[in-house]
Amino acid sequence: MTKKRAIVFSGGRLGEEDLQQIQPGDFIIGADKGALFLIEHGITPHVSVGDFDSVTPEEKSRVESASKRMLSCDPVLKDLTDTELALEIAMDEQAEHVLMLGVTGTRMDHTLANVQILVRAMQHHIGCAIMDAHNYIELTGSTLEIEPMGYTYTSLIPMTAEVTGIELDGFMYPLHNATLKMGQSRGVSNQLIAPKGTISIESGLLLVIQSKD
Structure with a gap:
């Protein structure tokens, strides 16, 4: 039986090479601006999630119409980052492995928080990795x-x-x-x-x- 994999595209650094990581059968999650990146490259997210404070109202409407499902939350009242919300969805989908893309970038606070998300995945017995152009990170x-x-x-x-x-x-x-x-x-x-x-x-x-x- 093939293990179910979720692949998260978040709002950090993303490039066209990241799209090459998508495999048949992957459950694709777009987090905030990562969802817009997918749609702009012709990929339909199974779920788009976040507060979408990094996109314009017009771009948010585009994400909503092009996603199979969209979960939007208040940017002030939410307790989790967009990437952690994406991980929660992957766990709800019973993914056995999660690959996270676009979770590193210029915001060191977000990068470190996303690295620590690997601990949360491990606690739920889920394999999880972070990948960017220069790094592949596991715990x-x-x-x-x-x-x-x-x-x-x-x-x-x-x-x-x-x-x-x-x-x-x-x-x-x-x-x-x-x-x-x-x-x-x-x-x-x-x-x-x-x-x-x-x-x-x-x-x-x-x-x-x-x-x-």
């Missing part, structure tokens, strides 16, 4: 396999005070039963040297970022 609390995706580096960033029992296999700089503490840069800029790498940890939450310049 693990156990084991993660890394395959070549065109990125140069793989960096390990603790998302808890410390991450223990780290094992790296298939990388230039292996680790064995290592501990990384928040604030340390020891895990930055490793490189995959095998057809596939494995990262495993015993405790904590570890952010795994594949990146390129």
